[in-house]
Amino acid sequence: MSTQPIKLNKKHIDTIDINDALSKTIDGKSQKVISLIQKNIEELHSVAFANSLGAEDMVLVDLIRKNKLHVEIFSIDTGRLPSETYNLIQEVEDKYQFKIKIYFPNQEKVESYINVHGINAFYNSLDLRKSCCGIRKVEPLNRALKDKKAWITGMRQEQSQTRLTLKEEEFDETHQSQKLNPLSSWSELEIWAYIKMNDVPYNALHDQFYPSIGCAPCTRAISEGEDVRAGRWWWEDPQNKECGLHVK
Numbered sequence: 001m002s003t004q005p006i007k008l009n010k011k012h013i014d015t016i017d018i019n020d021a022l023s024k025t026i027d028g029k030s031q032k033v034i035s036l037i038q039k040n041i042e043e044l045h046s047v048a049f050a051n052s053l054g055a056e057d058m059v060l061v062d063l064i065r066k067n068k069l070h071v072e073i074f075s076i077d078t079g080r081l082p083s084e085t086y087n088l089i090q091e092v093e094d095k096y097q098f099k100i101k102i103y104f105p106n107q108e109k110v111e112s113y114i115n116v117h118g119i120n121a122f123y124n125s126l127d128l129r130k131s132c133c134g135i136r137k138v139e140p141l142n143r144a145l146k147d148k149k150a151w152i153t154g155m156r157q158e159q160s161q162t163r164l165t166l167k168e169e170e171f172d173e174t175h176q177s178q179k180l181n182p183l184s185s186w187s188e189l190e191i192w193a194y195i196k197m198n199d200v201p202y203n204a205l206h207d208q209f210y211p212s213i214g215c216a217p218c219t220r221a222i223s224e225g226e227d228v229r230a231g232r233w234w235w236e237d238p239q240n241k242e243c244g245l246h247v248k
């Protein structure tokens with residue numbers, strides 16, 4: 001399976017040819033996503049979507065809202081997000097007429113980390129980077145999922161070498177809940193074709209060669225031919241490129 005990115009910018013998205021075959025594939029895959037989420041709502045009732053505001057997450061927001069699926073949509077504001085991401089939150093709320101539930105990190109833990117290690121200490125070592133992600137992402141996620149029986153992510157197999165075996169549905173031991181990755185088999189082309197077909201809002205940084213967007217200081221644009229997650233924690237080895245949200 002290729003992990004090579006397509007040429008991500010507005011010009012490329014505009015040139016995607018939505019032919020009948022692609023359109024049918026996307027319709028079929030969209031129905032599967034809806035069925036998977038619906039089945040879990042019926043069986044488990046309490047289902048949440050951890051919306052990390054990437055292109056995939058926008059596809060899921062569109063499917064969930066248009067199909068009136070009873071899913072809590074939440075995001076984590078780490079305090080270090082790019083301004084384009086905040087603009088996207090507002091745009092999504094305006095378009096789909098709902099409020100994304102926002103979880104923040106624990107203020108005392110953030111203050112303590114910064115006062116001991118420094119404002120940008122995550123560049124200094126893998127331990128300090130993981131510890132920052134632990135405080136700003138993992139702890140709020142744990143709180144968000146505390147009473148949830150299932151949670152949805154926008155992860156895909158193609159996104160990185162750490163996700164090649166990603167399943168659509170698995171049991172998440174850490175949160176003792178069902179974990180749904182309904183887009184696991186979608187290609188990047190299919191994601192962007194869906195966005196184009198349905199006029200779905202997306203982060204303006206995608207048009208500037210940011211295929212994967214996290215916190216501002218830990219995300220950079222990529223060059224053609226680089227892995228789609230090469231711009232995340234670019235100073236680290238590829239096998240370390242997870243923030244702890246998706247622990248096996």
Ligand code: SF4
Nearest residue numbers: 122132133136215218
């Ligand atoms: Fe901290 Fe960077 Fe992780 Fe954001 S991505 S929580 S700034 S280490």
